[in-house]
Amino acid sequence: MNKILVLNHFTVIWPPVSGGTLRYFYLYKELSRFFDITLLSQTQGTKGGLITFSPTFREYKVEKDPLFHELTLDVKNNEVIYELELIKYIELSNQPVVYKKYFEQFYKTSDLIIHESPYLLEYDLYLGLDKKPRIYNSHNHEYKLANQIWRNETARKYLPALYKMEKKLVTSAHLVFATSAAEREQFIDMYKPNPNKIKLAPNGIHPESRLRIKKKKNSRPKALFIGSAYPPNIEAAEFIIHHLAAKCPEIEFIIAGESCTSFSKSLAHNVTLLGRVPHNQKLRLFKEADLAVNPMFTGAGTNLKTLEFLSAGIPLVSTNFGVRGLGLKDHKHYILADKADFADKIKHAVRNAELLNYISYKGQEYINSNFSWRKIAKSIREEISKLHL
Template sequence: MKKILVLNLFPTVFPPTSGGTLRYYHVYHELSRYYDTTLLSQTQRQRGEMITYSPNFREYRVNRDPLHKEIKQKLFNGKSIYEHELIVNMMLSQHPTSYKKQFDLLYMTSDLIIHESPYLLGYDRYLGLDNKPRIYNSHNHEYVLANQIWKDGTSRIYLQTVYYLEKKLIECADLVFATSEIERASFSVMYDAAPNKVKLAPNGIHPKDIIINKKTSHANPRALFIGANYPPNIEAVECIIHHLADKCPTIQFMIAGSCCKPFKNIKKSNVHLLGKVTHKQKIKLFTDADLAINPMFKGAGVNLKTLEFLSSGIPLFSTSFGIRGLNLIDKKHYVNAEKKDFAKKLNKYSQDRKRLKAISSAGQKYINAHYTWPKIAKSMKTEIEHILK
């Protein structure tokens, strides 16, 4: 059985609840049916650990290197915003860290190296010098995403470095996976990537993991949003609190995930900030929700919460940006609502239970037929086999 080594910034979560951890865990859990798979991740803890998920699937979580704090202090005076962690890790990859030592050990017995992002490319010092295949399994077009959401002036100085690293990774990789046709085209245009090198590996779901048993609806509909503490999600929560809540007084807005953190002092009678939730709690929220909302305006890749909302059979109200890359049809699979008319659409359709049930049923069938992790991994395996040969 061929051995895969995967480099990533963050550790997975089991069971995964949101964001990149869903893709990170499920893609490699499925691929471990075909390959011996090792994840090399980082933890914020002082001590590292090794977790075994199955005989062919494990994760090394390397401890945070002492240099991390030193570099962060030097670059950003100890401040911490979303992109600072990414930039610090780019800089750390130039030093003899604990992560580099672990990579060098695992590299020796690996047949294939996969990068989840360009931020750790510096650790792969054998890139272009050996015969081992490389894959860029992208979550997003990272440079485009960074250029959208990095607002801090000091951070933006490093955008050119992100561009260079992603360009180098795509040029040197034997295979690139993009989450959508939009991202695939973006890689081709910006980096002149050969179309036959960039293949599709969309985000997906495990329908059996989010089966819900909904029995009743609420007189005042409950609208659910869930997300990590990530700039596009923060912008969505701001829209819910400061735009939708006042214009939709009969709707109860349930907001879950670490995206709640910046808003802990907000007090509105129809806004409920639930904070981080477990997988079990998330499924209960899906069961209780009458509507799902996704007022996203920035980001990249395919939105995982969109897939989960639709697969669970909750009627979805989303901006066009929130359903990017999925080819969904307005009023058939979901209800399109942009910022200017989001509140109006919610008020208009939220009580039309019969119509929403038909829309949610069509959306559920479409997602469950086209976007399951086993199907995605099987397609990825076909492409991986080509480069391993």
């Protein structure tokens, strides 16, 4: 069984409940049926260690190097910025950080190296010097995303370095997986690689764990949003709190995930902030929701929360941006809304039980038929097999 080493700047959070952690865990869990896989992840804390998920699937969490805490960047007034940690990986890539020690250890017995993003590219000490294949399993078109959402002036100075790293990874990797056809074309247009090696590996779900149990009707309709502490999610949560809640007083808005931490607990009477929730509580929220809302206006890749909502059979009201790359049809799989008419679309939806039932069924059927992690992993396995490890 071939051994795969996967490099990532964040860890699996068990059980994964949102964002990239869902892709990171479930995709490699499925691939571990065919390969021996080690995830080499960077923690945010001072404690690391090995977690074994199965005989062929494990994660080594690398403790944060002291150099990360010693490095200071030109950030004013102790400003907390999303991209600060990512920039530190770029800045410290030529230093003898702890992550490189573990990379050396696992590299020796690995047949294939997979990068989850460009941020740890320079930690791969033998890229271009050995014959081991490399794969870029992208979560997003990272340079395009950063150019879109990085606001801090200091952070934006690192955009050329990020561009250079992602271009190097896309052009030097033996395989590149994009999450959507649009991002595949962006990689080809921007970095000019051999287009034949740029493949699709969309985000997915486990249909069998997302079955929705019929619930009692709520006295007041509940609209659910879940998002991590990721700028586009925070922007969406802010829109719900400061716009939708006031325009839809008859709707109870439930916001879960770390996107809540940016807002005060003192809110409108019809907004509840739950913060980060465990997996079982998330499943309960899915059962209790009358609809899901996804007012996304920025970001990249495909939206995992959209997949989860639809796979669970929750009727979805979303911007076009929130369903990007999935081939969904308005009023068949979901209800399309924009910033100007989002509140009106929600009000209309909750008054139309027949429409909600229809898009709930059609959306669930479409997602579960086309976006299972097992199906996606099978496609990736077929592409890896062509590398003749």
